[in-house]
Amino acid sequence: MKEALLEINNLCVDxxxxxxxxxxxxxxxxxxxxxxxxxxxxxxxxxKSTLAFAITRLxxxxxxxxxxxxxxxxxxVLKMSDKELRDFxxxxxxxxxxxxxxxxxxxxxIGEQLTDVIVAHKRIxxxxxxVKAKELLGIVGIHGDRLKSFPHxxxxxxxxxxxxxxxxxxxxKLIIMDEPxxxxxxxxxxxxxxxxxxxxxxxxxSILFISHDLSLMGEIADRIGVMYAGNLIEIGDAKTVFSKxxxxxxxxxxASFPTIHGPKERLYGIPGDPVNLxxxxxxxxxQDRCADCMDICKKDDPLLIELNVDYHAACHKL
Amino acid sequence: xxxxLRRLSFYFTAFLIAISFNFMLPRMMPGDPIxxxxxxxxxxxxxxxxxxxxxxxxxxxxxxxEQYLSYMQSVFTLDLGPSVLMFPIDVTxxxxxxxxxxxxxxxxxLIVALILxxxxxxxxxxxxxxxxxxxxxxxxxxxxxxxxxVTALLLFYFFGLQLELLPLAYTYDPAIDPGxxxxxxxxxxxxxxxxxxxxxLVGIATWVFNMRNAMINVLGEDYxxxxxxxxxxxxxxxxxxAGRNAILPVATAIAMAIxxxxxxxxxxxxxxxxxxxxxxxxxxxxxxDYPLIQAILLILVSAVLTxxxxxxxxxxxxxxxxxK
Ligand SMILES: Nc1ncnc2c1ncn2[C@@H]1O[C@H](COP(=O)(O)OP(=O)(O)OP(=O)(O)O)[C@@H](O)[C@H]1O
Ligand SMILES: [Mg+2]
Numbered sequence: 001m002k003e004a005l006l007e008i009n010n011l012c013v014d015x016x017x018x019x020x021x022x023x024x025x026x027x028x029x030x031x032x033x034x035x036x037x038x039x040x041x042x043x044x045x046x047x048k049s050t051l052a053f054a055i056t057r058l059x060x061x062x063x064x065x066x067x068x069x070x071x072x073x074x075x076x077v078l079k080m081s082d083k084e085l086r087d088f089x090x091x092x093x094x095x096x097x098x099x100x101x102x103x104x105x106x107x108x109x110i111g112e113q114l115t116d117v118i119v120a121h122k123r124i125x126x127x128x129x130x131v132k133a134k135e136l137l138g139i140v141g142i143h144g145d146r147l148k149s150f151p152h153x154x155x156x157x158x159x160x161x162x163x164x165x166x167x168x169x170x171x172x173k174l175i176i177m178d179e180p181x182x183x184x185x186x187x188x189x190x191x192x193x194x195x196x197x198x199x200x201x202x203x204x205x206s207i208l209f210i211s212h213d214l215s216l217m218g219e220i221a222d223r224i225g226v227m228y229a230g231n232l233i234e235i236g237d238a239k240t241v242f243s244k245x246x247x248x249x250x251x252x253x254x255a256s257f258p259t260i261h262g263p264k265e266r267l268y269g270i271p272g273d274p275v276n277l278x279x280x281x282x283x284x285x286x287q288d289r290c291a292d293c294m295d296i297c298k299k300d301d302p303l304l305i306e307l308n309v310d311y312h313a314a315c316h317k318l
Numbered sequence: 319x320x321x322x323l324r325r326l327s328f329y330f331t332a333f334l335i336a337i338s339f340n341f342m343l344p345r346m347m348p349g350d351p352i353x354x355x356x357x358x359x360x361x362x363x364x365x366x367x368x369x370x371x372x373x374x375x376x377x378x379x380x381x382x383x384e385q386y387l388s389y390m391q392s393v394f395t396l397d398l399g400p401s402v403l404m405f406p407i408d409v410t411x412x413x414x415x416x417x418x419x420x421x422x423x424x425x426x427x428l429i430v431a432l433i434l435x436x437x438x439x440x441x442x443x444x445x446x447x448x449x450x451x452x453x454x455x456x457x458x459x460x461x462x463x464x465x466x467x468v469t470a471l472l473l474f475y476f477f478g479l480q481l482e483l484l485p486l487a488y489t490y491d492p493a494i495d496p497g498x499x500x501x502x503x504x505x506x507x508x509x510x511x512x513x514x515x516x517x518x519l520v521g522i523a524t525w526v527f528n529m530r531n532a533m534i535n536v537l538g539e540d541y542x543x544x545x546x547x548x549x550x551x552x553x554x555x556x557x558x559x560a561g562r563n564a565i566l567p568v569a570t571a572i573a574m575a576i577x578x579x580x581x582x583x584x585x586x587x588x589x590x591x592x593x594x595x596x597x598x599x600x601x602x603x604x605x606x607d608y609p610l611i612q613a614i615l616l617i618l619v620s621a622v623l624t625x626x627x628x629x630x631x632x633x634x635x636x637x638x639x640x641x642k
Contacts, residue, residue: 058547089549097540097547105541105559107566107638116558117548150638166548 004031004071005173005206006055006093011068013047013054015277022277024050024063026230029304032174037200037207039221039238041214041253045274047230048210049098052178055208056089072174091121094167098178098210100160104151110137110162111147117169136165140195157188164192168199176208193220214257218242223310226250229275229285232304236311246313248290284316292317321640325630329623336619340612341375341389352377367400371609374399393616402607409613412598417617419489420594423510424583425625427517428575434518435525436568440561442526443533444552455526462523466582470516470589477512484512487591513590517582521575528571532564539563569633576625580618 013025024047032038040048053059055070057077070077072092080088097103104113114136115129122129134144140161151159160181167175181189197220200207211217217224218238225235226249234247245251252270272289281287284297294316302314352372374392377385392398401409438458442451461469478486490496490505536542537560545559584596591597595614602610634640 053543056547058543060543086549086551089547091549095544095547097544099540102540103544105545105563107562107636108558116550116554120548120550120554152639 003033005034005036005073006032006208007069007071008055009069009071011051011054011070012066013050013059014064014066015050016062016064020278023280024230024277025054028068028227028230028232030225030232030235032206032208034173035200035204035206036223037209037221039209039211039217039224040227041210041212041217041224042227043212043253043274045277046227048212048227049178051227052095052176052208052210055176056093056095057085058095087121090117090172091170092172093174093176094170094172096163096167096175096177096180098180099183100163100180101156101183103163104159106151108150109147110149110151110154114147114162114166114169117166121170132169133165136169137162139168139199140165157184157192160184160188160192161195164196164199168203171203172205174206174208176210178210179212180209182211182213189216214242214253226253229277229280231285231314233286233315234313235304236308236313240308240311246307246318247315248292248317249286250313252289322630322634325627329627333619333623337390337393337616338386340393340616341386367406371399374609398613398616399609401602401610403602403605403610409609412610413595413613413617416593416595416598417621419592420580420583420587420596421621423513423517423586423592423594424576424579426510427514427521427583428572428579430514431518431521432525432572432575435522436529436561436565438522439526439529440533440556440564443530443537443564444556444560446534455523455530458523458526462520464520466516466520466585467589469520470586473512473516473519474589485509486512489593509592513586513592516589517579517586520582521579524571524575525568528568529561529564532567533560536560536564566633566637569629569636572632573626573629576629577622580622 008031009029011025011028012023015022015024026047028051030038040051042048050059050063053063054065055077057065057080059065065078068078072088075088077085077088104110111130111133114133115126118124118129118132119126124132130147133147137144137146142158142161142165146154146158146162151162154162160183164180181192184192193216196207209217209221214224221238223236224238224241225232226241226247227233228249234241234245234250241250242254245254249270256269270289275281275285275288281298283299284290284293284302287293287297290297296316300316302316304312304314305318306312307318352368352375356368373388374397375389380388396410398409400406401412404412438454442455445451474486477484485491485508489509490502491509494502494505496502539560541563542555542560545555550559583594584599586592587594587596588600595618599611599614601607602614
């Protein structure tokens with residue numbers, strides 16, 4: 001395996017409230033290699049966005065990173081000073097937010113939102129930055145005249161492209177994409193993902209791709225991690241996760257998604273409701289919804305075990 | 319454009335209604351107000367001037383509609399007749415002399431309170447946990463909860479009477495010739511400190527809290543998080559990304575505040591014997607100078623409406639989403 005670009009070790013993120021401590025990310029460890037696309041899947045509320053925010057320390061109170069390390073290119077992100085952190089953000093890791101529609105400021109022009117990040121990190125004038133900004137818009141297929149537009153003057157798909165252009169502005173080595181296309185229709189989604197892939201070929205960045213759409217992820221990710229109630233319960237190469245999932249939750253997730261090409265099959269949902277993070281059972285978090293629950297599952301937390309080279313899952317049955 | 323046109327026609331209608339009230343009021347008073355005026359003038363007015371005043375109020379021969387038209391004509395040509403109190407000076411001249419001072423006081427204190435309040439509100443919301451965010455807004459709230467008259471009199475007492483640091487009356491030192499000189503400007507500034515300061519002190523907390531609440535809403539928005547993720551300086555995130563949006567709801571409150579500021583200035587002028595419209599209005603009321611009172615009300619209405627329109631222009635300029 002190549003030297004990791006990003007390495008997360010035993011990361012825990014807690015939401016501290018009067019009702020108790022909700023651990024939204026629990027002991028998560030993963031790596032992303034240069035140029036790789038790692039997909040993170042899991043149902044709503046399992047901690048995907050919390051994980052994404054924590055990587056560049058964007059989590060805000062009441063969220064708190066209580067344990068773990070985040071190593072980017074050998075540097076510990078959690079130990080960076082404010083200044084180092086500002087330099088690190090966007091230069092090294094940029095983010096396309098879950099609600100990309102709302103991540104553009106409605107009263108600032110597209111141009112300014114593109115150029116200010118360039119000017120903030122590079123020693124160039126706004127004028128030079130504007131030239132670069134025009135170029136970036138061109139790359140995502142938007143006419144350079146749009147620099148003067150405000151976000152409300154663009155369509156949803158165009159705004160999404162602008163956000164991607166901003167994410168590319170400093171040619172970062174890692175782009176975190178938190179459900180970047182959920183608000184778009186399927187055709188536009190497809191278009192944008194294709195473009196994204198051309199850009200990836202061209203610039204060679206890594207992607208942390210977060211989505212609950214497993215079928216989409218199967219197409220674009222090299223490896224897939226599946227989260228459940230804050231835990232990473234299975235992680236490995238995309239093909240195997242898809243064709244031979246090991247964890248019962250992953251099996252359920254895959255069975256509950258329609259395949260476009262395969263034969264018509266009955267879809268299976270996962271019985272039961274997502275667990276409440278404030279009242280986790282002892283033992284495996286998935287026990288109440290698992291068909292194969294055993295005695296040990298109610299006592300001990302299952303640990304991630306290596307099933308194969310670079311393939312891990314956390315289940316007592318394995 | 320459509321937005322501004324709509325607002326403009328709204329203000330024009332409001333103005334017409336206001337001056338029509340002005341037309342109706344003397345007609346609803348018992349007796350002939352012009353005779354009352356004549357009595358109040360105690361023989362200072364000759365009959366020819368009385369006729370002019372009658373005409374100004376539309377008490378001319380003819381039906382009500384003709385009277386109304388005649389009245390409108392004198393309003394729009396600013397032909398408002400002489401003042402009783404300062405006979406034979408025209409009320410237009412009297413008002414013209416004192417209006418600038420009231421505008422200076424009312425708008426000046428509003429603008430300063432607004433700028434300070436918005437800056438403090440922005441900063442204290444962004445640094446909610448720090449000393450500044452914890453203590454400054456409650457302290458300002460404490461100050462602004464005194465009735466205005468108490469604050470004003472306390473300032474008057476300490477800075478004017480006890481310490482004798484600042485003048486207690488007039489808009490500038492009468493010994494100085496008005497003109498564009500440092501001496502005159504200095505004198506104006508010195509005379510404005512107490513009246514304006516008292517109004518700012520009382521007004522500032524509103525803006526701090528308006529802005530802080532707006533900021534707290536905006537700080538949860540994704541575009542603020544994205545601005546932080548971009549590694550922009552916290553100054554830029556705070557003022558350009560969050561503050562720029564939080565100011566929009568605050569800007570809508572400006573229009574309302576303008577009216578209050580003019581009303582507040584009347585009280586201030588009386589306390590600090592400042593030669594603005596409020597002061598003149600009080601003297602006019604005591605002397606039953608109807609032409610003067612009417613002219614001042616008219617001018618206050620126009621000033622407030624104009625200032626409101628300027629506030630609308632500001633809003634359009636601030637929010638690009640409003641169709642121009
Ligand atoms: N501000 C907060 N205070 C307390 N708990 C929070 C807060 N924000 C999120 N959580 C909890 O943290 C957990 C993880 O939330 P997160 O937003 O990371 O989920 P997600 O996997 O991104 O879900 P989705 O697919 O809906 O975006 C959720 O259970 C949520 O209830
Ligand atoms: Mg999310």
